[in-house]
Amino acid sequence: MFKKLSQSNFIDMLLEKLKFAFSKFQHNSEFKLYQELASGHINSTYLIITESKPNFVLQCINDNVFNDVQGLILNKFNISTHLKEKLKDLSKDELYSSVLTFIETKEGKPYYRAKDGSCWNLMNYIDDSITFETVDDKEVAYEAGKLFGGFLNLTYDYDATKLIDVIPEFHDMFFRFSQFQKAIKASSKERLAKSQECIDFAFELKEEMHIIQNLKESGKINVRVTHNDTKISNALFSKSNKGLCVIDTDTVMPGIVHYDFGDAIRTICNEAAEDETNLDLVEFNMEYYKAYEKGFLEKIRTTLTSLELQYLPLGAKTMMFIMGLRFLTDYLNNDVYYKIKYAEHNLDRAKNQFKLVQSFSKKMNQL
Template identity: 40%
Template structure:
């Protein structure tokens, strides 16, 4: 893959030097490389997964719309380098789509944290992200992944996978299948009364960049899923990775918990950003916090039943383990919804 990456790099409008290309081993969807000069990263090169994102030109047009707006004070800008065809991407002879991004220097991302200061900064920068985009009309955006967080659509996909799954996988996932049904009727509450916003839609912690000098949050990355949605998707997904002390791949379910102090810090960061939230959005936050791990767990279960065709896995039952982890966290959140609601009121007001 590094050979294809090196060839693709030559098709972008940058100074042609003897760059080194290093694979970045994280991310479930796209394939990412660091472009280095004398061991310093100068660009990020990505091969976009066009099976997941079938309309790459529309996706890149979405990004071309939002990136100029994400240049506010205290928000670090990111831009794409044009290809020699003057497009924000390059399509190679094999049909693969590539893009080249500017690198954010002195930055770091975290898969996990137990630091309230990081949770606070994540809330602040997410609030700033939404403030920058709040006047952008949703109708101007292409929905590159229709129904991405639509619980009814995800349930239809899951039920189809359930019908087609082999008996061995059905037996292995029997408890998770039982919980998928039980929790669906608790979480299918509808959010049609909420305002539609331009959302990130994938706000797990490692999509936030922080300064390794000041500790301040700099920006959000992995913007492919920026589309119309409800803000509780972004708040819920961020809280999912901040409140759980372990990663979604951890197989020791006894370690899973819900840290209210981390949620408090995150909500204080949202308040610091001065993001304007409606009363209905505030009231829906606890439901969003429960919905997001359930949706991620349901998608992992669906992929497991479909013989692992979507997410990248490193061992046979990884999707099932992810599902078990995420469903365990969902159970805990459902038990703590009242406490979360009180916390939202105390930090953000009614």
């Protein structure tokens, strides 16, 4: 019989694993201790504190979620190299805090593949930086807009066809609506009854929510390098709340600007938590929208067509809708994708996002 590992044994094994993986990369630092960084939900990420700076971030990519781990790491390694070249006129310190710096292995690779199959990458830790989970200051929204808009602007001339699709059809409305319709057919009568109002709402907006996808498919909207996970916590700020660096580039792949714009707006402009059940508290914050849009367009306007500019607000509405649809689909599928804390957690999340869509729609005439 297998013996159950004690917590202390597990910690000791993890420590040795981290030390060994860290030793495979090109650096002149001595491992002192580690701290788990739990902000992400997919990969295992650790702050490696050394005897003397710099410190590092060591990451093990989750190959249960990402099929091509090596391709994913190459994506973000190559994009960081491109950004550094575009920003080469910055000072060394400015460049260090503006772009993720990935460290190669002693064999000259951007990742280390362990014998157990796990795949690791290492990057420099950006000192004196902070992140936000929510926004309560329009200046933070403005700085976030400049960061994500700047990222898209600087990568505009990178050939997106050289990137792999790390999650195919990630923001594809055709795919997400097809998943939703299949879930309805397979769901229990009880769950269908509880979610009927949300189901009806989804079908009411179906045609409008496919507009941007249709424009993409027709080639009227440009496919370019996009981040694809532009939540506010994926932006680093200085302690004085100035934007520093876009992080968590695991989902960098070909996409369209509207979904990057929309996902940031979705997370920045909701005045309530994503799973708030009191829907009276769920309101779209127009002040934060305008602040983010201002910063975003300051950086990216010159690379957008008039048609792309016209549909940015609909991009925001579409991303709120698509997240609500994904939560609703998971609820109908008996909660197989998102982690839940109680039986109707996903349904409450869907109601929350759909209420945000309604609030946004009422204020669209102000945009």
